[in-house]
Amino acid sequence: MLDYHEVINYSFVDEAWERDLGGNADPVRVLNPIASQMSVMRSQLTGGLLANVRHNINRRLARVRVFEVGRVFLKSGDAPEGPLEVGGIEQPTHVGGAAFGPALDEQWGTPTRNVDFYDVKGDIEALFSPRVCRFEPCTHPALHPGRAARVLLEGSDVGWLGELHPAWQQKYEIPAPVLLFEVEAGALQGLSLPCYEPVSKFPPVRRDLAVVVDESVSVGAMLEALKAGLPPSVESVEAFDLYRGKGIENGRKSLAFRVLLQDTQKTLTDAEVDETMTLALSILKQRFGGNLRQ
Secondary structure, three states, X not given: OOOOEEOOOOXXXXXXHHHHHHOOOOOOEOOOOOOHHHOEEOOOOHHHHHHHHHHHHOOOOOOEEEEEEEEOOEEOOOOOOOOOOOOOEEOOEEEEEEEEXXXXXXXXXXXXXXXXXXXXXXXXXXXXXXXXXXXXXXXOOOEXXXXXXXXXXXXXXXXXXXXXXXHHHHHOOOOOOEEEEEEEHHHHOOOOOOOOOOOOOOOOEEEEEEEEEEOOOOHHHHHHHHHHHOOOOEEEEEEEEEEOOOOOOOOEEEEEEEEEEOOOOOOOOHHHHHHHHHHHHHHHHHHHOXXXXX
């Protein structure tokens, strides 16, 4: 799966994993643990995946990609009283993964660089394709502040991704950043089949649009607004450049978008293309305070 190797870990884990990585001070406890470090049931897959990464690092593997499909155990809030009761425990299935080391195997055509947030974000997008996920900044006990995001599908929170928090990286003796993700398995079910779309015989038109917005404005929100507000003749809208520096005020950034227009029935006129681009600028100005970059 996207160059990841499947692993299978125990469902009962070290209580420290739950406290550190899940912020879970009250996990589901095992009545008769087989070992002291397996005294609670996991509420997420993160601890086991980190143990897999560390195991491989200790055996001199420079590049590690692992994933797991497994159940997690959550108190539902209405558990019956009594230590022997087994009700009140939710057991959803999650899909989790961890990536460590170079983004690609060593080769002559691409300089070596470590895997980063955007590599794993692309893996999640491929996992959910053809459905489109949105990503919003979030906080998570296991993740680096400012390098973590929620995964949203059709408005629902279905998981998270991000870089391991430096404190846990040091505590669990991992020499470089690890990227982690975890999503609900149910959200991956029922994927729609690809549908045929006619190929246009008419030439496409490409236009670029650069606007200046506040640093706090999300690129994803801007793309979502453009895709929802532009006419069907717009085949795609993509962000291809981010600039901060000379000519841009402090606290603001320049974002450039590539708009591809094409009609299956006719050749688009210059007036139609200009009207669409004017609409795009209007959307960005009204929704996000974007100004055309001079």
